[in-house]
Amino acid sequence: AQSVTQLDSQVPVFEEAPVELRCNYSSSVSVYLFWYVQYPNQGLQLLLKYLSGSTLVKGINGFEAEFNKSQTSFHLRKPSVHISDTAEYFCAVSQPTSGTYKYIFGTGTRLKVLA
């Protein structure tokens, strides 16, 4: 069975500081990896995804994540955060079976950017 762990439920960080949101997964088979963001009163929006190839994935809004197979991690990073990055971030995995994207989500990390 697959699972996703986001150890940090809340992360406060000052504006313009760097941030890393941690995500670890467990799976006996290869997986696709995703980070989604939910801004207040909005739906989930895809930040970035790892399907194959380069382990460093760049996404929208200056975020990036690195797939580390040996550590089964897919941590999300941003070198300098803005107030507008305040949101809840979800890591997710899925099995790359053809045409279906049944996600297993983590519990989410609330990023609070402070002025």
Add this chain to the structure above:
Amino acid sequence: EAGVTQFPSHSVIEKGQTVTLRCDPISGHDNLYWYRRVMGKEIKFLLHFVKESKQDESGMPNNRFLAERTGGTYSTLKVQPAELEDSGVYFCASSQATGAAKAFFGQGTRLTVV
């Protein structure tokens, strides 16, 4: 391009009542998913439609939940009778049939059972 739309955005009902949630996927997306997030927990998969057929309903909690997708377009998720533990945010997502397509999520329906 219109996104995934969910109705209503919020619903407050009493225990024992019936509620129907609706999801309009992106036009042309054959795959439609329902997920639920109970307060403070992870977002959990409920079921997956391919067109009008249920492909995987392994996440449906019990037989008080009924999902339909008549005609392969919009979908409804009915909870009857609702219980307190059904409270949470219900998300719908859709994706194209093939390829490395991402899933597009709606804004969710916040259901509160009192």
